[in-house]
Amino acid sequence: MTPLGLVVWCAVLGPIYLLVMARAGAVEEAEVMLVLSVEERFGIDLGPLKRIAERIVG
Numbered sequence: 001m002t003p004l005g006l007v008v009w010c011a012v013l014g015p016i017y018l019l020v021m022a023r024a025g026a027v028e029e030a031e032v033m034l035v036l037s038v039e040e041r042f043g044i045d046l047g048p049l050k051r052i053a054e055r056i057v058g
Contacts, residue, residue, distance in 0.1 A: 022052065
């Protein structure tokens with residue numbers, strides 16, 4: 001598999017995997033808080049991921 005093929009494969013399957021894991025309840029609050037703290041500490045904007053994380057936490 002070429003590097004470009006790998007990137008495309010991850011771009012297609014990544015969101016599907018995240019959606020399935022969120023729907024299955026496989027994500028715990030501690031994991032969501034870890035993602036949010038990484039965003040805050042490094043100053044990265046994880047826009048869509050942050051909105052999904054906030055919905056999971058409630």
